Amino acid sequence: xxxxxxxxxxxxxxxxxxxxxxxxxxxxxxxxxxxxxxxxxxxxxxxxxxxxxxxxxxxxxxxxxxxxxxxxxxxxxxxxxxxxxxxxxxxxxxxxxxxxxxxxxxxxxxxxxxxxxxxxxxxxxxxxxxxxxxxxxxxxxxxxxxxxxxxxxxxxxxxxxxxxxxxxxxxxxxxxxxxxxxxxxxxxxxxxxxxxxxxxxxxxxxxxxxxxxxxxxxxxxxxxxxxxxxxxxxxxxxxxxxxxxxxxxxxxxxxxxxxxxxxxxxxxxxxxxxxxxxxxxxxxxxxxxxxxxxxxxxxxxxxxxxxxxxxxxxxxxxxxxxxxxxxxxxxxxxxxxxxxxxxxxxxxx
Amino acid sequence: xxxxxxxxxxxxxxxxxxxxxxxxxxxxxxxxxxxxxxxxxxxxxxxxxxxxxxxxxxxxxxxxxxxxxxxxxxxxxxxxxxxxxxxxxxxxxxxxxxxxxxxxxxxxxxxxxxxxxxxxxxxxxxxxxxxxxxxxxxxxxxxxxxxxxxxxxxxxxxxxxxxxxxxxxxxxxxxxxxxxxxxxxxxxxxxxxxxxx
Numbered sequence: 001x002x003x004x005x006x007x008x009x010x011x012x013x014x015x016x017x018x019x020x021x022x023x024x025x026x027x028x029x030x031x032x033x034x035x036x037x038x039x040x041x042x043x044x045x046x047x048x049x050x051x052x053x054x055x056x057x058x059x060x061x062x063x064x065x066x067x068x069x070x071x072x073x074x075x076x077x078x079x080x081x082x083x084x085x086x087x088x089x090x091x092x093x094x095x096x097x098x099x100x101x102x103x104x105x106x107x108x109x110x111x112x113x114x115x116x117x118x119x120x121x122x123x124x125x126x127x128x129x130x131x132x133x134x135x136x137x138x139x140x141x142x143x144x145x146x147x148x149x150x151x152x153x154x155x156x157x158x159x160x161x162x163x164x165x166x167x168x169x170x171x172x173x174x175x176x177x178x179x180x181x182x183x184x185x186x187x188x189x190x191x192x193x194x195x196x197x198x199x200x201x202x203x204x205x206x207x208x209x210x211x212x213x214x215x216x217x218x219x220x221x222x223x224x225x226x227x228x229x230x231x232x233x234x235x236x237x238x239x240x241x242x243x244x245x246x247x248x249x250x251x252x253x254x255x256x257x258x259x260x261x262x263x264x265x266x267x268x269x270x271x272x273x274x275x276x277x278x279x280x281x282x283x284x285x286x287x288x289x290x291x292x293x294x295x296x297x298x299x300x301x302x303x304x305x306x307x308x309x310x311x312x313x314x315x316x317x318x319x320x321x322x323x324x325x326x327x328x329x330x331x332x333x334x335x336x337x338x339x340x341x342x343x344x345x346x347x348x349x
Numbered sequence: 350x351x352x353x354x355x356x357x358x359x360x361x362x363x364x365x366x367x368x369x370x371x372x373x374x375x376x377x378x379x380x381x382x383x384x385x386x387x388x389x390x391x392x393x394x395x396x397x398x399x400x401x402x403x404x405x406x407x408x409x410x411x412x413x414x415x416x417x418x419x420x421x422x423x424x425x426x427x428x429x430x431x432x433x434x435x436x437x438x439x440x441x442x443x444x445x446x447x448x449x450x451x452x453x454x455x456x457x458x459x460x461x462x463x464x465x466x467x468x469x470x471x472x473x474x475x476x477x478x479x480x481x482x483x484x485x486x487x488x489x490x491x492x493x494x495x496x497x498x499x500x501x502x503x504x505x506x507x508x509x510x511x512x513x514x515x516x517x518x519x520x521x522x523x524x525x526x527x528x529x530x531x532x533x534x535x536x537x538x539x540x541x542x543x544x545x546x
Contacts, residue, residue: 006392006413006459018391029457036416036455037436048391049413051460076449101521102503103443107451235438235521 002045008054012212016177018050020208028052028210030073030112033104034159038117043126053109058212061085067218070174071110073211078105089216091165091224091243091322098228099161101235111173111211113162114188118202118265119237120145120156128198130154138342143303144239147311149264150299150342154194156265158202163188163267164259165226165243172215178208188214189259192266202265222247225322228261229310238262240307242294242314244322251281258294258318263311270294270315282323284316291315299340398462402427403471411458418442418453421468429469429494430454433523440522441495443502444468450502452521469494476539477501484535488526496522500536510540 009015019026027046029035030053038044052058058072061083069085077096080086086093099105099113117123122131122140130153131137137145137155145155171188191203191211205211224245228238241261247254256277260268273293280286291312298308320326392413399408402425409424421427421444430453433441437452444453445467472478477500480486487493496519503510503518510518515536516529524532 001414004413006457007390008459029460032455032457032460033437033452036457039414040435049457051457053460097517100517101440102499102506102518103437103440103450103452103521106449106502107437107456 001039002042004039004046005048006051007048008051010055012055012057012176012210013180015050015052015055015210016180016182016208018048019210020178021048024048026050026208028073031076031108033108034112034116038124041124041126043124044117052210069216071214071216073109073111073213075110076106077108077110077113078102080110081105088219089165089169089224091226091245091318092162092169092216094226094321095162095165095228095241095243098226098230098238099235104235110162110214114160114166114191114214115203115211116159118156118159123156129156129195129200129202130198133198138301141303142301143306144237144262145301145304146264147298147300147304147307148260148268148295149194149266150301152194152196154196154202154265155301156202157262158192158264158266159237160267161228161238161241161261163192164241164261165224166214166216167267167269168243168245168257168259169219169222169224170217170245170257172217173211174213174215175205176210176212178206185215189267189269194265220247221249223322225318227314227318227321229314240310240314242291242311242318244315244318246282246319246322248282248323253277253280253282258290258315260294260311260315263295263298263307272296273315277319282319282325284320284325287316287319288312290319299342301342305341392459396459398459400462401465403466403468409458413457413459415458416454417444417446417451417456417458417461417466420458421453421466427468427470430498431491431495433491438523439492439495440499441492443495443498443522445498445502448502448505450499467498469498472497472501475501477504477535480535480539481532484531484538486528486531486535488524488528492522492524492526496524496532500532500539504536504539508540510536512537515540 007018009018024047026048029049029051053074058074060072061075062070081096122136123129134153134155146157167189173186173188175184193204222245226243228241230238243259245257256274258270258274273290277290294315295308295311395410395412397408397410409420411420418430430444431441433439437455442452442454443450446461447464477497499522
């Protein structure tokens with residue numbers, strides 16, 4: 001690890017003033033499950049590490065007057081899982097249960113999970129998020145890389161497993177800093193962006209800003225579920241995932257939100273497929289069709305065409321799971337379609 | 350121990366072991382974790398922290414970049430927790446911090462100042478390692494201390510766990526020898542209370 005300074009503020013104001021130290025590269029530390037490994041590999045080399053885990057106001061889960069559930073930046077995954085107030089948010093709980101490591105659940109925080117840096121091995125080996133404008137990924141090992149939103153130089157996939165579920169649940173964030181007493185709210189979906197030039201991050205946070213709270217709206221009568229396609233058990237990232245949140249009345253879908261994970265540099269909101277799902281009844285056929293529509297426009301790299309089918313299946317099974325239907329196993333092949341491949345380096349824009 | 354400005358941990362300091370730690374505890378220090386009324390200080394370079402390790406109050410000299418694992422191994426000679434993976438994905442460095450299972454390799458020592466650490470060494474008379482021995486739940490033994498601590502933490506929370514819950518709960522530990530089946534048997538026997546007889 002590079003040498004760095006360390007601070008452990010006890011209030012949000014102190015944290016912001018430390019994170020916004022002029023001329024210093026700073027980073028917020030919560031559980032450390034991702035950050036400490038990156039510090040060791042010197043992929044992240046801050047001047048100052050600010051541990052926000054001891055800030056009292058960030059350690060709580062609270063309902064506000066409107067029924068929103070506020071989850072502080074120091075709330076651990078298992079604390080949320082065990083809190084009865086998390087019960088209505090089924091998809092989020094399913095994802096955390098899927099991170100089936102008691103260490104990661106006890107040490108990791110929800111907001112830290114949302115801000116995990118990409119698992120792209122070129123990034124983790126120090127080649128930057130874009131790894132030579134995407135050429136290293138296109139010409140190299142790309143079986144875990146993006147199939148959607150990958151036409152630009154960014155080919156990594158967003159690392160958060162919770163983000164698809166929380167976006168589909170309509171989560172928002174409270175962000176503080178960089179000015180003292182500055183407070184902004186944004187939709188979780190708007191936190192993420194696809195970088196187009198090296199030096200840009202995968203999120204929109206400015207230096208000195210801290211995500212202090214995750215805010216989940218009242219669930220109402222919506223049903224939700226997540227489905228992760230994994231190659232094994234354990235804390236490894238899934239190959240593809242999907243989360244859905246549905247408003248179903250009298251057997252018909254009134255409103256739908258479908259978000260895919262591990263397929264694009266951002267959690268992939270399948271808005272068109274979701275809109276098309278409205279008015280339908282939930283059957284295996286309609287779920288399957290929605291899965292196919294959710295990955296419309298996917299372009300495979302040399303080694304990851306398999307992810308297109310996995311993403312379709314993830315959407316289908318998330319829908320069926322939300323509806324309480326059997327998600328099935330080997331139930332015949334999914335409809336095949338010709339796979340478009342991206343083999344040439346993307347022209348620099 | 351001198352108020353040295355030495356960087357990192359020398360072999361000499363390491364060999365001095367616990368006597369050095371005991372001497373250091375008498376040195377007045379600006380340790381974090383002791384006084385929460387002062388303004389938040391930015392820690393630069395080596396600092397003293399106090400914490401409880403296996404029931405005993407200890408003082409350690411750590412840098413901001415010192416991990417909990419390095420501190421336990423090199424300052425207190427508590428080598429049960431193992432350095433296997435940089436990011437803690439192996440679970441071999443599992444210890445309890447205030448009763449919660451965390452990976453010491455991905456925890457900064459400064460962040461546990463004032464807290465209570467429980468390592469595998471303190472579980473020597475516990476029923477968990479006994480069950481591991483009885484069910485032959487280790488081969489090379491390298492992952493075993495991490496597994497033992499994880500099982501202890503898991504059973505504290507789920508004393509009546511099913512096989513399915515055990516398998517899911519212990520996914521954060523990797524055993525390259527593949528002794529999972531025997532670990533499972535050991536944990537099942539603990540749930541059934543067979544160790545009491």
